[in-house]
Amino acid sequence: MTPANGLLTSSGFTFSLNPYTGCAFGCSYCYVREMPAAKYRDEDWGEYVDIKVNAASLLESEARKAKRRGEALSIFMSTATDPYQGIEAKTKLTRSLLEVMVSLRSDIDYLMIHTRSPLVTRDIDLFQEFGEKILISMSIETDIEKVRKIFTPSAPPIAARLNSLKRVTEAGVPTRASISPMLPLSKNIAKNLKKVTNHVALDDFFMGDGSRGQRTDRMGIRKIYERLKLLQWYEPNAYKNILPILEEEFTDIDIFNKNSHLKKS
Numbered sequence: 001m002t003p004a005n006g007l008l009t010s011s012g013f014t015f016s017l018n019p020y021t022g023c024a025f026g027c028s029y030c031y032v033r034e035m036p037a038a039k040y041r042d043e044d045w046g047e048y049v050d051i052k053v054n055a056a057s058l059l060e061s062e063a064r065k066a067k068r069r070g071e072a073l074s075i076f077m078s079t080a081t082d083p084y085q086g087i088e089a090k091t092k093l094t095r096s097l098l099e100v101m102v103s104l105r106s107d108i109d110y111l112m113i114h115t116r117s118p119l120v121t122r123d124i125d126l127f128q129e130f131g132e133k134i135l136i137s138m139s140i141e142t143d144i145e146k147v148r149k150i151f152t153p154s155a156p157p158i159a160a161r162l163n164s165l166k167r168v169t170e171a172g173v174p175t176r177a178s179i180s181p182m183l184p185l186s187k188n189i190a191k192n193l194k195k196v197t198n199h200v201a202l203d204d205f206f207m208g209d210g211s212r213g214q215r216t217d218r219m220g221i222r223k224i225y226e227r228l229k230l231l232q233w234y235e236p237n238a239y240k241n242i243l244p245i246l247e248e249e250f251t252d253i254d255i256f257n258k259n260s261h262l263k264k265s
Helices: 006-010 055-068 093-103 118-130 145-151 158-170 189-194 214-218 221-228 239-247
Strands: 074-077 110-115 134-139 175-179 200-202 253-255
Touching (some): 074 093, 093 118, 118 134, 200 239
Parallel strands (some): 074 110
16 A cells, blocks of 8 residues: 555545556556656556555555554555556456455445456455445546547447446446546537446546646647647636536536545535
């Protein structure tokens, strides 16, 4: 577990938990690309995944120590990788971490799992053990598959994510769709999401990249919007055009850096 800081702390989290270093999805806009641990690797982002093989044993030890210190265990999994990328099907590392947390669930205050992978449905049985102390957040940054292929060609298709989120929701596990970061969307975005979850979060490159969009600019994302002639979607207030559409279907909308994950509507 890594002690939370910055925006995570202001959202109510006390720790982040990353089972892997690196991420095979390699999304073009991922802020981790700009972090020192990624910038000074020989491989490009998306080309490597390091497995933290002793993570489960460390987690149990660190969680017990944190509780003895009187610290809350409000955990975000994951901030710098996807806990359900392809290799997880083989290693089952994320599942092993969940099994540890299930054994300690009376001490776990809150667990958010953020992913864009349909593999998340594999662990529904463990999610159900947490009751209301868990939230499965599925990243659905666009509902237009052509847009997804431009920005995240190695990530799972949108339809597969929607279907998976629906399965988790129907299993009685708290869920939300995370439009994060917001890419160009269709006018049907709210209706598409309402079919699979009752909660939605909204983030963009200016609220969420940690430097008011400067980090995203350095990665060349603006140039992609320019090439696509979609610059109207790459503006600090573009998300406000989507809010009324979402509000037609949702009463619980978490706007990044404006609402805590612990606030209930």
